[in-house]
Amino acid sequence: MSQTPQGADWVIVGGGLCGLTAARYLRHGWQLFEAGSRPGGVARSVARQGHIFDQTGHWLHLRDRGMKRLVGGLLGDELVAVGRRSGIYSHGVHTRYPFQANLYGLPPAVVFECLQTFLDRKPPHRPGRRVRTFEDFILEHFGEGIARHFMIPYNARLWGVHPRDMTDAWCRRFVPLPSRDEVLAGAVGANLTEMGYNVRFLYPRQGGIERLPASLAEGLAGDRVHCNAPVERVDHLGHRVRVGGEWIGYRALVSTVPLPELCKMLAAPPKPVVRAAERLRWTSVRYLNVALSHRPPKDFHWIYVPQAKYPAYRVGVFSNASPGNAPARGASLYVELASRAHKRLDRQLGQVVPLLVESGAMRRPDDLKFATSECIDYAYVVFDRHYHRARRTLHSFFADHDIYPRGRYGSWDYGSMEDAMCEGREVAKLLRKRYKRTPDESSTS
Ligand SMILES: Cc1cc2nc3c(=O)[nH]c(=O)nc-3n(C[C@H](O)[C@H](O)[C@H](O)COP(=O)(O)OP(=O)(O)OC[C@H]3O[C@@H](n4cnc5c(N)ncnc54)[C@H](O)[C@@H]3O)c2cc1C
Numbered sequence: 379m380s381q382t383p384q385g386a387d388w389v390i391v392g393g394g395l396c397g398l399t400a401a402r403y404l405r406h407g408w409q410l411f412e413a414g415s416r417p418g419g420v421a422r423s424v425a426r427q428g429h430i431f432d433q434t435g436h437w438l439h440l441r442d443r444g445m446k447r448l449v450g451g452l453l454g455d456e457l458v459a460v461g462r463r464s465g466i467y468s469h470g471v472h473t474r475y476p477f478q479a480n481l482y483g484l485p486p487a488v489v490f491e492c493l494q495t496f497l498d499r500k501p502p503h504r505p506g507r508r509v510r511t512f513e514d515f516i517l518e519h520f521g522e523g524i525a526r527h528f529m530i531p532y533n534a535r536l537w538g539v540h541p542r543d544m545t546d547a548w549c550r551r552f553v554p555l556p557s558r559d560e561v562l563a564g565a566v567g568a569n570l571t572e573m574g575y576n577v578r579f580l581y582p583r584q585g586g587i588e589r590l591p592a593s594l595a596e597g598l599a600g601d602r603v604h605c606n607a608p609v610e611r612v613d614h615l616g617h618r619v620r621v622g623g624e625w626i627g628y629r630a631l632v633s634t635v636p637l638p639e640l641c642k643m644l645a646a647p648p649k650p651v652v653r654a655a656e657r658l659r660w661t662s663v664r665y666l667n668v669a670l671s672h673r674p675p676k677d678f679h680w681i682y683v684p685q686a687k688y689p690a691y692r693v694g695v696f697s698n699a700s701p702g703n704a705p706a707r708g709a710s711l712y713v714e715l716a717s718r719a720h721k722r723l724d725r726q727l728g729q730v731v732p733l734l735v736e737s738g739a740m741r742r743p744d745d746l747k748f749a750t751s752e753c754i755d756y757a758y759v760v761f762d763r764h765y766h767r768a769r770r771t772l773h774s775f776f777a778d779h780d781i782y783p784r785g786r787y788g789s790w791d792y793g794s795m796e797d798a799m800c801e802g803r804e805v806a807k808l809l810r811k812r813y814k815r816t817p818d819e820s821s822t823s
Pocket of ligand 1: 391392393394395396397411412413414417418419420421433434435436437438439607608609610634635636639663754756757758784785786787788793794795796797798
């Protein structure tokens with residue numbers, strides 16, 4: 379950590395995309411504390427023997443005009459636009475993404491079941507239930523066949539929670555809803571439209587997705603970005619944080635650390651805050667980084683694997699999207715594991731390698747150069763029936779004390795990299811307006 383500051387107008391906790399963007403838009407008067415040895419958060423990458431791995435697939439999609447300008451200015455020609463190549467691997471065949479609009483190629487009995495129940499679907503009748511579950515959403519929009527063969531098993535594996543135990547609060551932007559004609563056309567191989575929010579994405583030519591947070595950090599005053607500097611305590615009444623044993627005062631605090639961790643940092647949280655924090659639920663992601671000596675037979679960027687017999691629910695090939703992520707002729711893969719339990723790497727590989735070979739992500743087992751086992755502790759916020767109330771209680775308590783939890787895990791939401799950056803920009807604008815100094819204060823500060 380560089381020399382500890384005495385105090386700041388704004389203290390930012392966490393140097394992921396949200397914290398870095400907030401610093402950029404605050405311009406002056408901020409100090410940023412990051413627990414890790416370098417900024418980037420979940421958007422950091424690791425490099426080993428010429429292979430570059432992100433923390434599973436991190437593909438950049440930009441919708442916001444300001445963010446397009448900012449990212450374009452930071453990375454310019456370093457970014458390559460890539461047309462998505464993703465699909466589903468199920469029943470021994472590859473089909474196009476999304477499953478619900480591309481049944482063609484699956485065994486005829488599966489296609490028939492999916493189509494028949496799609497055409498006959500009705501909104502599930504749940505007398506007395508106030509909250510619409512994600513399972514209700516699936517059955518209402520897709521029917522039982524698509525639910526059984528893809529939507530339920532895939533999502534249960536991704537979220538680590540059955541869709542009946544989640545609400546549909548997160549999914550409208552992310553789950554494509556094809557029309558009746560698109561489903562029918564997709565069942566006979568005549569669906570020509572690509573669907574979803576990520577049909578095209580951007581990715582750095584070299585260096586992995588970490589080029590994005592790194593370029594943001596390069597534009598900031600280095601002496602105000604403190605790495606290896608975990609915030610240990612937040613004194614919400616005294617408006618100060620403890621870092622490395624020293625207290626640092628602030629006027630407002632932007633926290634991008636996971637909401638449950640922020641609650642744990644409070645010195646004496648009131649009971650409703652403790653209770654709300656206990657209601658928050660999330661899942662981790664366990665995954666493997668896999669380096670291969672040869673390119674895979676298939677050229678997909680990633681595939682979804684819904685069937686329970688396989689040990690992974692998603693497999694991606696970084697180097698198929700960006701050759702710069704692997705040495706010439708080699709490949710860099712990520713494999714997201716269905717089991718959250720810790721297992722020995724050789725055991726995990728014993729299960730995963732057959733799937734990689736079978737699905738065309740790997741030519742043969744001998745191609746394996748090395749693999750590492752990784753975990754993201756806070757990966758997905760779970761949208762269960764307590765979600766909205768608990769989040770509201772916590773956010774309004776923090777706002778009352780000039781603390782602004784933001785970013786994917788501060789907002790406690792399902793957001794993209796762009797969302798995290800937009801939140802950083804918006805909170806900076808809010809603070810500059812809300813905590814504007816009077817001319818007298820400015821001259822004495
Ligand atoms: C598996 C997975 C795949 C994803 N894929 C995509 C994708 O393809 N495209 C996309 O756009 N988005 C994707 N995302 C989302 C994207 O990664 C996030 O939205 C974004 O990186 C979040 O940035 P953030 O700054 O909000 O949080 P973070 O990146 O979590 O940053 C928070 C920072 O706080 C630091 N910190 C924690 N505790 C402390 C402490 N006590 N003191 C100081 N610092 C602390 C952490 O070290 C971290 O650097 C994915 C996310 C996951 C989990």
